[in-house]
Amino acid sequence: MKKIxxxxxxxxxxxxxSCYKKDNYDAPNAGVHGNVIDSYTGKPLxxxxxxxxxxxxxxSWTAGTVNNQTIPIKQDGSYxxxxxFAGTYDMLPYGGxxxxxxxxxxxxVFTKNGTTNDFTVTxxxxxxxxxxxxxGTNLTMTCRLKAxxxxxxxxxxxxxxxxxxxxxxxxxxxxxxxxYTNKRIQINKSWLTEVGDIETSNxxxxxxxxxxxxxxxxxxxxxxxxxxxxxxxxSEIKTVTVP
Amino acid sequence: MKRYILLSTALxxxxxxxxxRLNLEPxxxxxxxxxFGNEFxxxxxxxxxYNYLPIEDFVYYGNNNASAYRPGNYWEAGKNSQGNCSAxxxxxxxxxxxxxxxxxxxxxxxxCNLFIQNFPNYKSAFSTTTYNALMGEAYFLRAFFYSGLAxxxxxxxxxxxxxxxxxxKAALAVPRNTEYDTWKFIYTDLKFAMDNMPASSExxxxxxxxxxxxxxxxxLYAGSIAKYTQYLGFSNEAAVKNGTAGIDPTxxxxxxxxSVDAGKFIEAGPYALxxxxxxxKALNFANAFLDVTSTENIFIKDFxxxxxxxxxxxxxxxxxxxxxxxxxxxxxxxxxxPLDFMELYDMTPYVNPDGTPVRFNNRSDIRAGMExxxxxxxxxxxxxxxxxxxxxxxxIYKTYTGTAADAQNGSNAAPINSGGNRITGGRGATTxxxxxxxxxxxxxxxxxDQGGENNGWGSAFVRKYINPNMxxxxxxxxxxxxHWIVFRLGEIYLNTAEALYELGNRAEAFxxxxxxxxxxxxxxxxxxxxxxxxxxxxxxxANYPYQIEKSLQFIxxxxxxxxxxxxxxxxxxxxxxxxxxxxxxxxxxxLNCYFVANEGKYxxxxxxxxxxxxxxxxxxxxxxxxxxxxxxxxGKLLPNNPLY
Numbered sequence: 001m002k003k004i005x006x007x008x009x010x011x012x013x014x015x016x017x018s019c020y021k022k023d024n025y026d027a028p029n030a031g032v033h034g035n036v037i038d039s040y041t042g043k044p045l046x047x048x049x050x051x052x053x054x055x056x057x058x059x060s061w062t063a064g065t066v067n068n069q070t071i072p073i074k075q076d077g078s079y080x081x082x083x084x085f086a087g088t089y090d091m092l093p094y095g096g097x098x099x100x101x102x103x104x105x106x107x108x109v110f111t112k113n114g115t116t117n118d119f120t121v122t123x124x125x126x127x128x129x130x131x132x133x134x135x136g137t138n139l140t141m142t143c144r145l146k147a148x149x150x151x152x153x154x155x156x157x158x159x160x161x162x163x164x165x166x167x168x169x170x171x172x173x174x175x176x177x178x179x180y181t182n183k184r185i186q187i188n189k190s191w192l193t194e195v196g197d198i199e200t201s202n203x204x205x206x207x208x209x210x211x212x213x214x215x216x217x218x219x220x221x222x223x224x225x226x227x228x229x230x231x232x233x234x235s236e237i238k239t240v241t242v243p
Numbered sequence: 244m245k246r247y248i249l250l251s252t253a254l255x256x257x258x259x260x261x262x263x264r265l266n267l268e269p270x271x272x273x274x275x276x277x278x279f280g281n282e283f284x285x286x287x288x289x290x291x292x293y294n295y296l297p298i299e300d301f302v303y304y305g306n307n308n309a310s311a312y313r314p315g316n317y318w319e320a321g322k323n324s325q326g327n328c329s330a331x332x333x334x335x336x337x338x339x340x341x342x343x344x345x346x347x348x349x350x351x352x353x354x355c356n357l358f359i360q361n362f363p364n365y366k367s368a369f370s371t372t373t374y375n376a377l378m379g380e381a382y383f384l385r386a387f388f389y390s391g392l393a394x395x396x397x398x399x400x401x402x403x404x405x406x407x408x409x410x411x412k413a414a415l416a417v418p419r420n421t422e423y424d425t426w427k428f429i430y431t432d433l434k435f436a437m438d439n440m441p442a443s444s445e446x447x448x449x450x451x452x453x454x455x456x457x458x459x460x461x462x463l464y465a466g467s468i469a470k471y472t473q474y475l476g477f478s479n480e481a482a483v484k485n486g487t488a489g490i491d492p493t494x495x496x497x498x499x500x501x502s503v504d505a506g507k508f509i510e511a512g513p514y515a516l517x518x519x520x521x522x523x524k525a526l527n528f529a530n531a532f533l534d535v536t537s538t539e540n541i542f543i544k545d546f547x548x549x550x551x552x553x554x555x556x557x558x559x560x561x562x563x564x565x566x567x568x569x570x571x572x573x574x575x576x577x578x579x580x581p582l583d584f585m586e587l588y589d590m591t592p593y594v595n596p597d598g599t600p601v602r603f604n605n606r607s608d609i610r611a612g613m614e615x616x617x618x619x620x621x622x623x624x625x626x627x628x629x630x631x632x633x634x635x636x637x638x639i640y641k642t643y644t645g646t647a648a649d650a651q652n653g654s655n656a657a658p659i660n661s662g663g664n665r666i667t668g669g670r671g672a673t674t675x676x677x678x679x680x681x682x683x684x685x686x687x688x689x690x691x692d693q694g695g696e697n698n699g700w701g702s703a704f705v706r707k708y709i710n711p712n713m714x715x716x717x718x719x720x721x722x723x724x725x726h727w728i729v730f731r732l733g734e735i736y737l738n739t740a741e742a743l744y745e746l747g748n749r750a751e752a753f754x755x756x757x758x759x760x761x762x763x764x765x766x767x768x769x770x771x772x773x774x775x776x777x778x779x780x781x782x783x784x785a786n787y788p789y790q791i792e793k794s795l796q797f798i799x800x801x802x803x804x805x806x807x808x809x810x811x812x813x814x815x816x817x818x819x820x821x822x823x824x825x826x827x828x829x830x831x832x833x834l835n836c837y838f839v840a841n842e843g844k845y846x847x848x849x850x851x852x853x854x855x856x857x858x859x860x861x862x863x864x865x866x867x868x869x870x871x872x873x874x875x876x877x878g879k880l881l882p883n884n885p886l887y
Contacts (some may be wrong), residue, residue: 008251010312065878067871100479154476178652178851181828188778188786189881198352210656226788227476230823241391 015127024048026201031082031114032056036073036093039122040148044077045098047233048170052096054119060087060109075168084110091117095229098123099149122149123233124225125156128200132219137242138208139163143221143235145201153191154225160232161186161206162220171232180209188226202209216241263596270308279358281364285377288358292384293447294555295351297391299325299709299810300544300727301558306340310314311426313555318720321563321577327814329822330858332705333693333831339860343395343867348388349402356386356405358574372441377794379439380414383499386432393429394814396884397422397468398487411737416649418879419869421486423494426465430501433458437505442512446535446545452512453542456730459738465490466498466742467818474788475820475862481882488866488884489786514538514732514764522766530670531733532708532724548724557721561713564705565699566687569631571718575697580621580807581831582849583782584708585703587804588617589766589826593834593847598646600846606636606836609702609847612860615764620807621703624685624836629715635699636685636845637835638667641676643846652836665837667691676840689835700852701833707808733759743793749774753794756801763805785825817865824858862886 036054038045053070071081071228073096092104098121110115126146133140141161147153161183162174174180183206187194211217219239222232278284297312304311304699305325308592314320326332328340358381392399400417401424408415413823420428436454444450464612469490472483482488490498517531517826531537535545550556559573567575591612593601603609607625622628624635641664651657659665666674669692675681684690688699711727736755743752749772757769773793780787781800799819803812816822835850864886 004247004251008254012254065874065881067874158785174856176828177855178830179654186786188788226474228480228862230476 022047028083028085028162030084030086030110030112031080032071032084032089032091032108032110032117033078033080033082033114034117034119035078036064036096037118037120038077039120042092045073045096045121045123046236047073047075047096048072048172048232048234049075049168051170051172052229052231053094055092055094055102056084057090057223058085058087059090075170082114083186086112086159088109091119091189092214093119093121093230094119097125097224097227097229097231097233124149124153124227125233127221127223127233127235129203130221130238132238132240134211134240135208137211137213139211139219139240139242140205140207140209140219141219141221142203142205143223144203145195147191147195148199150191150197152197154227155190156185156187157224157226157230158186159204159206159221159223160186162222162234163209163211164218165215168220169220169237170234171222183207183209211240211242213242270788275361276365279362279695280368282369282377284324285358285362288354289380289384289448292351292354295348296384296387297346297348297726298544298729300729301546301560301723301792302555303810304344305329305810306344306814308764311344311346317555318559318563321559324578325810325813326808327578329816329860330581330785330826330829330831331812333581333700333810333833333852334578335854335856335858336577339826339858339864341861345870345872346391346395346867347870347873352385352388352393352402353405355381355388359385360405363753370644374442375439379436379451379454382432383436383440383449383457386429386436386454386461387457389425389432390428390457390464393422393425393461394464394817396869397482397489397866398425400622400880401425402429405829406843416877416879419487421490422468422488422669423486423490426461426490426498429465430458433461437508447543450543452509452514453730455505455508456541456735458731459502459509459735462501462505463738463742464814464818466495466502467820469495469498470745471789471818471820472865474864475885476788477862477885480661480885482866482884485882486835496746499745502742503739503746506735506742509541509732509735514541516732516736516758518762524711526760527614529706529709531619531731532728533710535726537731539732541732541735542728543647546724546726548722552721556667556788558710558723559717559720561710561718561723562720564709564720565628565698566681566704568715569686570629570715572716573719576699577696578705579700579833580703580705582701582806583832584803584832585617585621585701585834587781587800589614590617594647596723598648600643600647600848602839602842602844602846604636604844606845608845611838614766614804616762616804618703618706620707622702622706622709628709628711629713629718631715633704633773634686634691635688635702635704635836636683636849637689637837638691638836638877639674639681639840640665640674640846642841644839647846650848650850653831653848653853660853669693670691679840681840685836691876695853696813702836702847703807703834728809733805734809737805741795741798741802744792744798749794752798756798757807759801770794773797780821780825781824781831783827785821785827787819787821787824820865822860822864823875825863826858828857828859830855830857836854847859848857 013233035044046148050072053072055068057068071079089108090106100168127143128146129144131142164174220237221235224230224232260675278288301457302320303318304323305328306315306323322336327334329338334766398419398421401420433454437451440451472489477483495613515538517537520527520530546556562571562573566572610623626633649659670690673680690698740752761770775793776790778787778790793864863886869880
């Protein structure tokens with residue numbers, strides 16, 4: 001009796017497990033990292049966390065259509081992904097606030113310990129002479145815009161203040177309330193009409209922005225042009241402590 | 244023992260033989276001769292296609308859902324409606340769906356193609372008129388499916404033949420056609436339908452005027468795409484370079500002219516603006532959407548209380564637009580008109596020239612001098628529905644000295660709102676001022692302690708399409724049966740007017756606007772043409788990337804005044820290429836009513852919504868990405884649309 005039960009149990013197990021296959025493919029363990037360098041400053045491009053991405057295409061995969069994967073940009077202009085399959089990839093920083101990059105970087109080999117690959121881009125705008133001033137609980141910011149390359153520059157769209165209570169500040173993380181966003185300066189004009197045929201604009205003043213006593217804010221200014229993605233070029237971040 | 248053997252045998256039988264196929268000829272399936280060989284068979288075949296047409300009606304989910312046109316749990320469409328997604332309605336549920344939901348109806352297009360290809364074999368069974376009519380109907384249906392694709396993706400593969408699934412793999416992978424060719428293909432199909440179909444049809448089926456109505460709408464769409472895509476800054480995008488997204492601007496007038504021609508073709512038909520309930524123009528406008536015999540209807544989709552539950556032909560619009568428990572017996576209202584949209588209509592001023600709020604003796608006095616069409620579109624305080632009167636109030640001011648601006652759009656930080664001077668409260672909450680007990684909020688909102696559901700935000704509820712002739716106890720899920728108007732003459736007039744204006748025929752365009760504004764009861768039926776250029780729009784003072792004449796902006800606004808809540812707004816701001824600017828951190832403003840206790844009067848204030856709800860459309864909304872699964876099957880669909 002017991003024997004029959006065991007035999008039956010065994011056969012059922014065989015029946016149920018006959019289609020089992022082990023996934024013998026290694027988990028992804030290769031990677032790529034690096035910086036996106038601002039060609040004007042020579043330093044990493046000022047960015048906002050995951051505001052835009054670097055597109056990658058795995059070319060060592062030939063069994064089907066290759067759709068791009070993306071690696072998000074970090075606030076300090078660096079990027080890193082350490083969980084990719086080893087292989088040969090094409091790479092292109094795409095959709096950021098810079099002049100489109102003509103050529104995809106082809107044939108980058110991603111290896112086990114991580115390949116380093118830097119890119120250099122030319123931003124549309126630079127936000128310079130960034131200042132903050134606090135009067136009571138009203139914060140005012142000023143900046144000037146700089147456009148070294150003006151031929152073919154899309155129209156200016158807006159200049160926008162960003163405030164945050166964490167270290168992350170920019171389009172992907174800011175205090176999104178009408179009191180602040182309504183203080184953005186909407187332009188929608190060409191550089192020539194708005195600024196003239198010169199490299200640096202006059203001073204733009206944003207504010208007053210009501211802030212709360214006892215808080216420490218991280219603040220910056222972003223400005224964008226009407227290209228396809230309309231992402232922002234940022235000033236550096238300043239810390240404002242409200243007494 | 245015997246039981247064990249039996250059990251074991253059964254178990255083994257299951258495990259080892261579960262994949263046995265029952266290879267039997269199915270019975271009771273209608274084949275091609277039964278379906279294509281007689282009129283009733285064709286009707287049955289077409290019914291299924293009509294059921295799947297991309298009509299954005301009461302049950303359409305505007306958000307991310309693989310079966311947006313035939314969703315499960317479709318009572319929830321009221322929460323997921325296109326109006327909610329695009330901020331035409333203020334709500335607390337939905338944001339903009341920039342990426343779409345992978346609409347890809349090539350299965351239905353195949354059914355159209357199958358008919359078009361094989362129906363000629365049965366020609367002898369029909370009179371020439373009937374044969375032509377049915378063939379035209381198939382072309383109309385195919386064009387409708389393609390229009391649902393083209394407005395989302397731009398250029399798509401044009402498949403006109405029935406593909407053999409076992410055929411050459413390379414031939415099955417059809418590349419995308421250009422966006423110009425795709426719209427032209429829709430034009431050709433509709434032209435065929437208009438030339439071959441009769442002037443009338445049974446309700447819910449197409450005739451030549453229905454085909455022309457789709458032509459009027461789609462060709463205006465295509466014309467706008469051609470004219471305004473250039474301002475998006477997409478010129479470096481691969482899909483724009485090869486023409487699969489975007490159309491050469493010089494082609495715009497060609498499409499605008501097609502739209503005008505289709506509009507004039509319809510004018511020869513038996514349609515007239517609905518005026519049955521004159522002289523009450525507000526009631527007349529409301530009833531235009533409820534009277535199934537309206538002379539304005541060109542094509543409607545019937546909903547019906549008597550059909551089986553899972554047909555998607557019953558809806559829940561009334562239960563999700565009206566406050567519970569007075570006018571709905573379900574969860575209650577989900578959507579409210581923002582002030583930004585109310586301002587488009589004629590309204591009595593609520594701020595004096597010196598900046599102070601106007602004092603009203605009654606809350607319902609806000610309705611005085613309001614455009615009748617607005618009253619037909621929205622319910623205000625004092626209006627009656629299903630035997631109950633709307634009662635909408637935000638709160639109480641003990642005193643209100645100073646200007647409307649002193650309230651700082653309802654900010655708690657404003658001095659006039661602090662120190663207990665402004666009182667807000669929950670449902671039924673009361674306060675006592677100088678010995679008098681007052682109810683703080685209206686019976687239908689706005690309640691300070693509740694979110695978006697069943698809580699009147701602002702000063703209005705949606706009236707369009709609401710059926711007043713239902714017992715409150717019947718206003719429940721799946722209990723509404725009023726029809727959806729797919730095309731009506733009012734829209735055709737607006738299409739023609741806009742296309743004419745784009746073509747430079749300004750005065751003629753305003754002939755159509757005038758007709759609509761007379762029916763609407765607007766103060767000025769025919770405003771003077773103003774050719775001043777501006778790039779600032781009406782809603783959210785949007786900063787368009789191009790300049791247009793003020794009268795063209797007026798026509799665009801007229802479109803929204805007339806078609807508020809008809810699921811056209813999102814497609815309109817998309818084709819004008821202004822969606823990303825109109826919904827650029829757009830926070831709907833709300834018109835809120837307060838009782839000023841020491842004066843015994845009411846004031847209305849322009850306030851920010853206290854939940855800080857905002858809508859943002861990115862530029863990636865102008866073209867949806869080609870579905871990833873389709874690219875996996877057919878690499879020729881690349882390059883993908885701009886920004887994807």
